[in-house]
Amino acid sequence: MTGSGERREADGTDEITVTFVGTGDPLGSGGRLQTCFHVEAPSGRFLIDCGATTMAGLKREGIDRNAIEAIYITHLHGDHIGGLPYFVLDAQLVAKRTEPLVIAGPPGLEDRLRGAMDVMFPGLSDVEQRFDLRIVELEADRRVAVGPAEVTPIEVVHACGAPPYALRLDIDGKTIAYSGDTEWTNALIEVARGAELFVCESYFYGKEIPNHLSYRTLSAHRGAFDCERLVLTHMSADMLSRLPEIDEEYAEDGKRIVV
Numbered sequence: 264m265t266g267s268g269e270r271r272e273a274d275g276t277d278e279i280t281v282t283f284v285g286t287g288d289p290l291g292s293g294g295r296l297q298t299c300f301h302v303e304a305p306s307g308r309f310l311i312d313c314g315a316t317t318m319a320g321l322k323r324e325g326i327d328r329n330a331i332e333a334i335y336i337t338h339l340h341g342d343h344i345g346g347l348p349y350f351v352l353d354a355q356l357v358a359k360r361t362e363p364l365v366i367a368g369p370p371g372l373e374d375r376l377r378g379a380m381d382v383m384f385p386g387l388s389d390v391e392q393r394f395d396l397r398i399v400e401l402e403a404d405r406r407v408a409v410g411p412a413e414v415t416p417i418e419v420v421h422a423c424g425a426p427p428y429a430l431r432l433d434i435d436g437k438t439i440a441y442s443g444d445t446e447w448t449n450a451l452i453e454v455a456r457g458a459e460l461f462v463c464e465s466y467f468y469g470k471e472i473p474n475h476l477s478y479r480t481l482s483a484h485r486g487a488f489d490c491e492r493l494v495l496t497h498m499s500a501d502m503l504s505r506l507p508e509i510d511e512e513y514a515e516d517g518k519r520i521v522v
Contacts, residue, residue: 279304279437279522281460283496284320286514288466289342292500295516296320297342300441300462301331304434307411309333311430311441311462315345318353324517328358333410336368337443338427339375344368348380348387355392363395367409369416371425373398403428417454419445421474429454437522440490444497446473447480452487459522461490462514464497468505478502478509485511494520 280303287295297314301324308330310317321328328350336344347366354360366376376398377388399409403426406415412434421427421444431454432439440458442451444466455461466475478495485493495513498506506513 281520283514283518285314286496286516288497288499293503301326306435307332311335312337312343313346314342317346318349329360333365338423339425340423347376348383360394365397365410367399367401369426369428370400372400417450420448421445455488455490458490460492462494462496465495466499467501
């Protein structure tokens with residue numbers, strides 16, 4: 264069941280396609296993969312988050328990994344960054360990548376990534392890549408051009424050992440916004456402002472827990488979101504069991520929309 268956002272037709276060469284590679288929670292509720300969204304725009308291609316199951320999702324969707332110019336990370340939990348070591352290893356050994364890759368995210372990203380690489384594959388962080396791998400740590404509230412997009416990170420509320428961000432990504436005159444993981448914060452109103460697409464977590468239907476949003480809370484603030492299209496993601500088993508009751512559009516693995 265989809266709610267208020269209907270699919271728009273592509274409007275020519277300026278279209279941007281978003282593929283929901285993974286839309287699940289950390290535990291794979293509903294058999295969904297962990298968070299990863301692929302964006303294809305005239306100016307370039309990138310990922311938003313790279314959960315541990317990302318490689319399986321990219322291959323299932325037939326997405327060219329070497330065409331991905333950047334990976335933008337919201338926060339440093341495994342279901343959002345756990346696929347990065349596999350992406351780098353695949354780029355080196357299988358995809359034979361030669362083009363540069365930039366990975367951008369919160370402060371602490373480089374240490375966390377290199378640590379994860381060495382836990383999973385000891386010595387991987389010391390391997391000289393055949394491609395230029397650049398890691399950029401983003402400053403909250405500072406809009407900066409990184410890779411094919413201009414990214415504005417906005418700090419939200421989600422304990423993860425480093426600043427958690429929602430992201431606004433501007434490319435080809437359009438804005439794609441994503442809440443990352445967070446409990447309610449008024450910062451989300453600014454994150455969504457004027458966006459053609461706002462992807463927002465909705466972890467439980469009504470249960471309120473720290474660090475995450477419930478659908479009930481989101482609905483209470485729905486009128487404050489000035490965005491063209493809202494799509495829910497990162498849903499627990501509880502939320503998935505209540506989908507027939509919700510009024511908003513929601514993501515599913517493999518869903519594609521045109522912005």
